Amino acid sequence: MTAHAPTVTIASRAEHVQRIMTPGGLEVWLVESHAVPLVALEFAIRGGAAQDPAEKPGLATLLAATLDEGAGPYDARGFHRAIDELAIHLGFGADRDAISGHMQSLSRNVDKAFGLLKVALNDARLEAGDVARVRSQLAAELKRDANEPDSVAAKAFREAAFPNHPYGRPVRGDLSSIDTLSREDLIALRERLFARRDLKIGVVGAIDAATLSELIDATFGGLAQQNDLAPVADISVANVGQRNIVELDVPQSTLRFGRPSITKHDPDYYAVVVANHILGGGTFTSRLFREVREKRGMAYSVYSHLNEYDHCPMLIGAAATKNERAGEAIGVIEEEFRQFAEGGPTEDELDKAKKFLIGSYALRFDTSTKIASQLVNLQLDGFAPSFLDERNGRIAAVTMEDCKRGAQRLLGDGGLLVTVVGKPAGV
Amino acid sequence: MSFETKASAVASLSPGAAAPAPARASIASFRLDNGMDVVVIPDSRTPVVTHMVWYKNGAADDPLGQSGIAHFLEHLMFKGTKNHPQGEFSNLVAELGGQENAFTSYDYTAYFQRIGKEHLATLMAFEADRMRNLVLTDEVVDPEREVVLEERRMRTDSDPAAQLDEAVQAALFAHHPYGTPIIGWNHEIEELDRQHALAYYERFYTPENAILIVAGDVEADEVAGLARESYGKIPARSAPPRRARTQEPPHRAHRLVTLRDEKVEQPAHEQVFLVPSYTTAEPGEAEALETLAYMLGGGPTSALYETLVVEEKVAVGAGAYYMGSAVDDTRFWVYATPAPGVTLEELDAAIDRVLRRFGEEPIDAEHLQRAKTRLIADAIYAQDSQSSLARWYGESLATGLAIEDIVAWPDRMEQVTAADVQNAARKWLDRRKAVTGYLLPA
Numbered sequence: 001m002t003a004h005a006p007t008v009t010i011a012s013r014a015e016h017v018q019r020i021m022t023p024g025g026l027e028v029w030l031v032e033s034h035a036v037p038l039v040a041l042e043f044a045i046r047g048g049a050a051q052d053p054a055e056k057p058g059l060a061t062l063l064a065a066t067l068d069e070g071a072g073p074y075d076a077r078g079f080h081r082a083i084d085e086l087a088i089h090l091g092f093g094a095d096r097d098a099i100s101g102h103m104q105s106l107s108r109n110v111d112k113a114f115g116l117l118k119v120a121l122n123d124a125r126l127e128a129g130d131v132a133r134v135r136s137q138l139a140a141e142l143k144r145d146a147n148e149p150d151s152v153a154a155k156a157f158r159e160a161a162f163p164n165h166p167y168g169r170p171v172r173g174d175l176s177s178i179d180t181l182s183r184e185d186l187i188a189l190r191e192r193l194f195a196r197r198d199l200k201i202g203v204v205g206a207i208d209a210a211t212l213s214e215l216i217d218a219t220f221g222g223l224a225q226q227n228d229l230a231p232v233a234d235i236s237v238a239n240v241g242q243r244n245i246v247e248l249d250v251p252q253s254t255l256r257f258g259r260p261s262i263t264k265h266d267p268d269y270y271a272v273v274v275a276n277h278i279l280g281g282g283t284f285t286s287r288l289f290r291e292v293r294e295k296r297g298m299a300y301s302v303y304s305h306l307n308e309y310d311h312c313p314m315l316i317g318a319a320a321t322k323n324e325r326a327g328e329a330i331g332v333i334e335e336e337f338r339q340f341a342e343g344g345p346t347e348d349e350l351d352k353a354k355k356f357l358i359g360s361y362a363l364r365f366d367t368s369t370k371i372a373s374q375l376v377n378l379q380l381d382g383f384a385p386s387f388l389d390e391r392n393g394r395i396a397a398v399t400m401e402d403c404k405r406g407a408q409r410l411l412g413d414g415g416l417l418v419t420v421v422g423k424p425a426g427v
Numbered sequence: 428m429s430f431e432t433k434a435s436a437v438a439s440l441s442p443g444a445a446a447p448a449p450a451r452a453s454i455a456s457f458r459l460d461n462g463m464d465v466v467v468i469p470d471s472r473t474p475v476v477t478h479m480v481w482y483k484n485g486a487a488d489d490p491l492g493q494s495g496i497a498h499f500l501e502h503l504m505f506k507g508t509k510n511h512p513q514g515e516f517s518n519l520v521a522e523l524g525g526q527e528n529a530f531t532s533y534d535y536t537a538y539f540q541r542i543g544k545e546h547l548a549t550l551m552a553f554e555a556d557r558m559r560n561l562v563l564t565d566e567v568v569d570p571e572r573e574v575v576l577e578e579r580r581m582r583t584d585s586d587p588a589a590q591l592d593e594a595v596q597a598a599l600f601a602h603h604p605y606g607t608p609i610i611g612w613n614h615e616i617e618e619l620d621r622q623h624a625l626a627y628y629e630r631f632y633t634p635e636n637a638i639l640i641v642a643g644d645v646e647a648d649e650v651a652g653l654a655r656e657s658y659g660k661i662p663a664r665s666a667p668p669r670r671a672r673t674q675e676p677p678h679r680a681h682r683l684v685t686l687r688d689e690k691v692e693q694p695a696h697e698q699v700f701l702v703p704s705y706t707t708a709e710p711g712e713a714e715a716l717e718t719l720a721y722m723l724g725g726g727p728t729s730a731l732y733e734t735l736v737v738e739e740k741v742a743v744g745a746g747a748y749y750m751g752s753a754v755d756d757t758r759f760w761v762y763a764t765p766a767p768g769v770t771l772e773e774l775d776a777a778i779d780r781v782l783r784r785f786g787e788e789p790i791d792a793e794h795l796q797r798a799k800t801r802l803i804a805d806a807i808y809a810q811d812s813q814s815s816l817a818r819w820y821g822e823s824l825a826t827g828l829a830i831e832d833i834v835a836w837p838d839r840m841e842q843v844t845a846a847d848v849q850n851a852a853r854k855w856l857d858r859r860k861a862v863t864g865y866l867l868p869a
Contacts, residue, residue, distance in 0.1 A: 084800070146693075300581055355524065
């Protein structure tokens with residue numbers, strides 16, 4: 001038993017994590033649990049949409065979406081039917097910094113599930129007809145979102161915040177270029193990204209270390225040793241202080257706001273986490289919730305959130321209010337930022353925020369899939385399993401002075417990059 | 428409230444005892460003297476509990492002219508009681524490291540928290556208090572009405588696709604309240620006030636009308652004791668409120684609903700059929716509809732997808748969905764996104780051919796087996812998430828099913844035959860009585 005916080009004692013989480021090095025030299029973190037006859041696996045390969053060629057945004061997303069459209073001995077239909085026959089959940093996705101995969105299987109089918117994952121990862125056919133079909137689905141999604149306020153706001157924010165940087169490009173592609181993404185482009189990207197080097201794997205469920213090791217080697221062992229990642233520059237949110245408006249004929253103005261934050265490895269990181277929680281985290285307790293929603297009825301949803309992209313840690317927030325009140329809402333939000341940066345939290349706020357963040361950590365570990373994701377994220381962030389036992393202590397150690405400093409580092413002079421979509425008044 | 432300071436919990440990554448599927452024997456259920464039902468679902472893998480109270484009333488029970496009142500009251504339930512002022516409950520849940528929220532559907536309203544198991548008694552005391560002692564003032568009600576209007580602007584009034592869905596459902600249910608959106612119509616939300624909310628609260632927030640679901644690492648006996656001490660103290664109010672809803676007359680006409688908006692760049696097609704729910708269906712019929720929905724449109728192995736998207740290439744996406752949990756007759760959706768250059772009329776004809784084939788040609792036995800395997804396996808996957816299980820039980824019980832119905836569901840799914848699926852397609856997917864929705868650019 002390790003005590004982390006004055007008020008909560010909890011047994012070790014880390015001691016349940018088996019850090020396995022397979023005979024083939026791959027690292028995998030396992031939490032073995034036979035409570036439910038299931039196995040969940042999550043993995044991530046560093047290098048996602050930020051690796052898309054500049055003129056071909058959406059390529060990593062298209063690659064991830066085409067991996068299960070025919071592979072090895074299966075055509076697309078055969079592959080999907082095999083997945084269904086075994087009742088496996090298998091899927092791939094791309095975000096800015098990684099391509100990730102998810103697999104969940106009943107214990108009795110786990111060998112076959114790994115077999116299907118293996119062919120998707122190593123031998124996806126990426127045939128032109130299948131690529132065209134998936135591409136048309138992505139294009140339809142882009143059209144569906146073309147005038148959807150949240151998507152429009154995200155685009156305007158991204159372009160203002162990350163000019164001339166891969167993060168400024170759309171992860172899911174752009175209608176003007178999506179038709180140029182070819183099978184050859186996908187194969188080239190796969191060759192650059194899919195490798196053992198930056199591969200992180202987490203497994204939870206009814207499987208022992210020896211069995212898992214063999215399956216991991218069989219599944220991932222054939223990947224190349226080295227990837228070939230293009231360098232991505234570290235940046236900071238640009239154009240802070242700017243307000244951008246995109247006109248859209250809707251009754252509500254959708255706001256997105258943000259500014260720079262600090263990295264997870266900064267000594268003040270947990271001070272910033274606590275500060276953000278007080279400002280705009282949680283469900284019904286933050287300052288933004290109280291001032292914008294509860295007191296003034298200006299928005300259904302209002303929050304701020306820490307977004308730790310590999311190359312640009314940031315705070316991002318959102319709200320949506322009727323056009324008539326858009327200017328007023330921005331004013332209230334900016335005022336909260338300014339006040340918090342200047343005055344910091346009250347003792348009571350600090351105490352309650354720490355208690356929430358410590359106490360609710362357990363809720364991130366209540367399903368196999370959630371635990372497996374945590375194991376992958378820890379590896380991506382470069383932490384050891386012991387972090388699972390240390391994290392709450394880091395929250396507990398945040399003092400009033402730390403939190404005030406964190407609030408100042410996070411909020412600076414309170415300036416925000418704001419994008420507004422709608423027909424806002426008073427902006 | 429005091430904060431529990433000596434919480435000693437087993438870390439949630441611990442493997443836990445080997446627990447079999449939550450069979451009937453492991454799920455405890457009982458009724459308190461005041462008529463409130465209690466269900467306890469064991470999950471010893473993690474020291475967390477999911478605590479939910481389900482009220483057997485939803486938007487379909489809104490009084491005429493007060494659409495949205497069930498949902499509005501759900502928001503107002505966070506405004507404090509005579510014992511605990513606004514914010515006290517939510518602040519306490521947060522301080523104890525819990526998460527909370529609530530949701531309203533057509534047939535039920537539910538409140539839930541997820542929290543360390545040692546705090547269960549505290550939550551039960553507060554939630555029981557909220558069942559009886561809500562206090563509403565215009566001061567808190569007025570801004571919350573604005574919040575709900577913003578919620579509607581966000582979800583529906585800025586989104587042509589959501590507006591089409593609303594119009595399609597209104598067309599399908601010409602008489603039954605399922606035709607009215609859960610959140611309500613704007614002109615009626617604007618008129619809702621604290622009297623409406625309190626009258627609705629008095630009518631429905633009673634122990635006879637409520638179901639307590641606790642899932643997690645707790646013993647049934649312990650929950651029973653805690654429930655008697657909290658919810659059990661609320662006096663019985665006599666019989667549960669009647670859910671008297673106007674029922675839909677037989678449908679005879681096909682209806683086409685078209686929404687054009689300059690914001691639409693991707694047209695879409697949807698079609699909805701009036702079908703029996705798990706609650707209203709003859710034995711086996713709902714299971715057949717569930718299987719039919721999966722075979723017809725449950726992902727890339729489905730008939731609609733394979734035919735329209737892969738073979739004919741008239742659509743880029745297609746699917747089907749059966750909304751089986753409902754007190755009254757319910758909806759079966761078929762939807763598709765046309766490929767570039769394909770009109771919605773052409774797509775409609777292609778969908779029609781697939782549906783007809785299901786009714787007329789022999790059902791592919793392998794396809795049927797794949798669908799059943801997948802659907803039955805989902806019941807095993809659900810065991811990995813205590814909150815999913817709690818929600819499954821709550822939704823089923825609140826729409827009139829019994830625990831036995833839930834436990835026996837995989838067995839009943841096993842028994843679905845090709846003839847059952849074909850009969851369901853013939854009987855219920857009658858396009859002459861359906862509602863079709865077209866989403867188009869202006």
